Amino acid sequence: DQQVKQNSPSLSVQEGRISILNCDYTNSMFDYFLWYKKYPAEGPTFLISISSIKDKNEDGRFTVFLNKSAKHLSLHIVPSQPGDSAVYFCAANSNTGNQFYFGTGTSLTVIP
Amino acid sequence: ETGVTQTPRHLVMGMTNKKSLKCEQHLGHNAMYWYKQSAKKPLELMFVYSLEERVENNSVPSRFSPECPNSSHLFLHLHTLQPEDSALYLCASSQDHFRVYHYGYTFGSGTRLTVV
Numbered sequence: 474d475q476q477v478k479q480n481s482p483s484l485s486v487q488e489g490r491i492s493i494l495n496c497d498y499t500n501s502m503f504d505y506f507l508w509y510k511k512y513p514a515e516g517p518t519f520l521i522s523i524s525s526i527k528d529k530n531e532d533g534r535f536t537v538f539l540n541k542s543a544k545h546l547s548l549h550i551v552p553s554q555p556g557d558s559a560v561y562f563c564a565a566n567s568n569t570g571n572q573f574y575f576g577t578g579t580s581l582t583v584i585p
Numbered sequence: 586e587t588g589v590t591q592t593p594r595h596l597v598m599g600m601t602n603k604k605s606l607k608c609e610q611h612l613g614h615n616a617m618y619w620y621k622q623s624a625k626k627p628l629e630l631m632f633v634y635s636l637e638e639r640v641e642n643n644s645v646p647s648r649f650s651p652e653c654p655n656s657s658h659l660f661l662h663l664h665t666l667q668p669e670d671s672a673l674y675l676c677a678s679s680q681d682h683f684r685v686y687h688y689g690y691t692f693g694s695g696t697r698l699t700v701v
Contacts, residue, residue, distance in 0.1 A: 475627060482625075505686040516589070516675055516692035562628070566686040571641065573685065575628040 476500050477565050479576035487584050492550040494579045496563035499544065503565040507573065508537060508548050511560045520561070521548070553583045588612065591676050591693035598666065599701055606661040606696045608676030616682035617659040618690065619651060622673040634659060635682040666700045673697050 478497045486492045496506075504525035509517035523530040523537045523546065530537050536549045550557055560580045564573040589610045598604050610617060619631040633641035634653040648670075650662040659676055677690040 477627065507689050509692075514594075514694065516591075516677075516694045517690075518692070519689055522689065564689075568686050570686065571682065572630050572633070573690070577625060577627050 474499075475576075476503075476574045477563060477576040479561075479563060479579050481579050482577070483580040483582070485582045485584060486553045488555060489552045492548075492553045492557065492581055492583070494548040494550075494561050494563075494581065496546045496548075496576055497544060498546075498565045498574075500565070500567070500574075501544065502567040502569070503544075503574075504568060505566045505573075506537070506539065506546050507564045508535075509562045509564065509575075511562065511578070517562055550581075553581075555583045555585050557581060558583050589676055589678055589691050589693035591674075591696055593696060594694065595697045595699075597699045597701060598663065600666060600668070602666075603662070603664040605663065606674055606676075606698075608659040608661075608693055610657055610659075610676075610678040610691070612678055612680075612691060614678035614680050614691070615656060616679040616685065617653060617656075618677040618679070619649075619659070619661050620675040620677060620692075622675060622695070624672075628675070632661075633682060640682065663698075666698075668700050671699045 507522045508520040510520045511517040539546045560578040562578045564575045566573045616635045621629045632651040652660040673695045675695045676693040680688040
């Protein structure tokens with residue numbers, strides 16, 4: 474059974490608006506979370522992370538929010554740009570775990 | 586070169602063929618991984634090597650055989666594959682497998698494998 478779920482396979486957003494990508498997890502022991510971005514024909518590249526001691530982490534246009542009680546995290550991109558069009562994966566692990574568990578990804582299209 | 590390099594980028598092989606995927610990392614990392622990405626499925630961890638020793642084997646069929654001759658190189662030897670093995674195979678590295686929760690992964694661009 475999948476421990477990390479991204480229930481929206483795709484999302485379209487107008488350039489300049491906010492993109493919100495969601496991720497849910499089932500294992501309450503997870504306390505480290507990563508977001509990766511993947512362009513076609515390239516490997517995933519690290520985007521931003523958050524640990525459970527925080528509920529928010531910001532890096533430029535990218536902000537990740539963590540709601541531990543809801544086992545939910547989200548990635549906000551503001552403002553969205555056409556170059557942000559890619560597949561976004563969330564991943565989760567615990568500090569006693571030996572691997573990250575990935576979601577199935579959300580394909581973001583930013584429309585110029 | 587920097588980062589994680591995978592070759593070939595694309596591979597088409599018959600079910601009776603034997604082929605190998607190659608991965609090289611130039612980051613000085615201690616751990617290397619093989620992941621499989623099938624359509625509409627999460628990334629699946631196949632093998633983990635830490636300091637050139639295999640530490641994880643996630644119930645992968647024996648037709649996939651990994652090899653890690655040194656901390657910079659990782660191979661995936663393929664033989665008698667099935668069409669359902671067609672997927673994107675990603676290599677990754679991490680600074681320290683036992684603290685992967687802290688360091689995360691650096692991925693290569695992957696090998697797109699088609700079994701015919």
